[in-house]
Amino acid sequence: MTIAILKEPINETRVSLLPEAADTLTKQNIVVNIEKNAGALAYAPDELYQSKNIRIAERTEILNASDIILTIQPLSQEEITALKTNAILIGIYQPLFNYQFIKQLAEKNITAFSLDMMPRTTRAQSMDVLSSQANIAGYKAVLEAANIYPRYFPMFMTAAGSIKPARVLILGAGVAGLQAIATARRLGAVVEVFDTRPAVKEEVMSLGAKFIEVEGAADASKAGGYAVEQTEEYKQRQQQKIAASVAKADIIITTAQIPGRKAPVLITNEMLDSMKPGSIIIDLAAATGGNTLQTKNNETVKYKNITIVGNSNLAATMPGDASKLYGKNVLNFLQLIITKEGNINLNFEDDIVAGCCITHGGKVVNERVGGLIDKLIG
Known part of the structure; x- marks a missing residue:
């Protein structure tokens, strides 16, 4: 399985995973790729990632071939088109506002988890990106x-x-x-x-x-x-x-x-x-x-x-500490959808997994977001 870390848009200085956090995944026999200079603005140069056996890759390759893609900000329409079918996207997507983006993900058959929709429960606190940021x-x-x-x-x-x-x-x-x-x-x-x-x-x-x-x-x-x-x-x-x-x-x-x-x-x-x-x-x-x-x-x-x-x-x-905290939230969430052997296991019986999932199987599965899309754009 391949997990990839994308470089964020120009005004976003954070990165989804710093080298130490990404190294946790490589120890689970997961291949981790990162786009060139994705961590540069968070003071994590490519050399630090390479020292943790994380491969530097081009954006096109990441979009075309990754099983799970980690971002913070939403992707463009062209980038959604480039994703492979059934890929998993994880980030902060504000689905109640970015409903056009969500509709495009469903049409492409992308499974999207928006961590800003995390249930506010005690168990979910370690994954609560809104609170950490x-x-x-x-x-x-x-x-x-x-x-x-x-x-x-x-x-x-x-x-x-x-x-x-x-x-x-x-x-x-x-x-x-x-x-x-x-x-x-x-x-x-x-x-x-x-x-x-x-x-x-x-x-x-x-x-x-x-x-x-x-x-x-x-x-x-x-x-x-x-x-x-x-x-x-x-x-x-x-x-x-x-x-x-x-x-x-x-x-x-x-x-x-x-x-x-x-x-x-x-x-x-x-x-x-x-x-x-x-x-x-x-x-x-x-x-x-x-x-x-x-x-x-x-x-x-x-x-x-x-x-x-x-x-x-x-x-x-504060990209250094912000990325560190965000990355820890992401790692904790990934442990809910990845087995110890490094395989994907989407357990929708888990309230956290279900609560964060916005699109899956070609549909908008979050009722609130789906109802908003039906009302506003059909």
């Missing part, structure tokens, strides 16, 4: 804000006068949000946090931040750790609370996303108008529309002396 994103979001912000983060008392600490507002207390809280507190900021899930209050407060409570939130206990859609009445109360905190904030980190939906707009233009000149917003939900009306994905926007950074891929700014 969000941790990095939350950390880097605060550092990015500190780098742009024209003032200090911590309080300073000097002979020339006192400097007040920066006020940081974090919208969303998932993995990224919690790491952002911890990082901002380490830098000496005063931190407020909003989340629709009351259950996260204790975690927020344990990190030294203030939790902004809004009564009447919809029950998210059965949403697998994700946020859920709220009522209009709740949204009105929510906006009033957020508006008061936005006006006081120097830095805002937004992370709020709902799977399969456009990111909720939490910061209106009126709220932006109330912010102090020089304030910073780092929007981690930019790829799905952003949490402000002014956010543009992969762009930094100036709005009335406020800087809005739209970046949903901050993990790629």
Whole structure:
């Protein structure tokens, strides 16, 4: 059996497996190929892979001949055509948004596993790519804000006068949000946090931040750790609370996303108008529309002396550790579909395997994705 590691698109610095992780597969009698310079931006040159008996191959060969192909970003339409029938593709494909891509995979009879659809269960934690990468994103979001912000983060008392600490507002207390809280507190900021899930209050407060409570939130206990859609009445109360905190904030980190939906707009233009000149917003939900009306994905926007950074891929700014963590997630998942002898065994009785599988046998097998494709493109 052959497993191949593809080089990612030009704006993606991570690689699916670093040499040490890939070496684990070679010890299972699996042939591992990697595209030339695939790990270069993650500081893993071809020589390191070759020292682990991993063969450097051309992209065309990898696409045409591999049994399992590891990527992070989706492939192009031409590359899907080049894949051999029944090949297995593993990556982060956002199938609820990239439905055209998913439809093409089904038509080519490719089995695709999208690791961002990983069930949020205790057993799946070691394979949860969203959590491992969000941790990095939350950390880097605060550092990015500190780098742009024209003032200090911590309080300073000097002979020339006192400097007040920066006020940081974090919208969303998932993995990224919690790491952002911890990082901002380490830098000496005063931190407020909003989340629709009351259950996260204790975690927020344990990190030294203030939790902004809004009564009447919809029950998210059965949403697998994700946020859920709220009522209009709740949204009105929510906006009033957020508006008061936005006006006081120097830095805002937004992370709020709902799977399969456009990111909720939490910061209106009126709220932006109330912010102090020089304030910073780092929007981690930019790829799905952003949490402000002014956010543009992969762009930094100036709005009335406020800087809005739209970046949903901050993990790629730390490619070494991001690749290491992603690779460990991938290895743990591969152990569910590969036998100890190095053969493919797709056990769809396993809830993790079934949960991540989007296409198989020429069909879209994920009901939610399939229903969306039928509705939008037929």
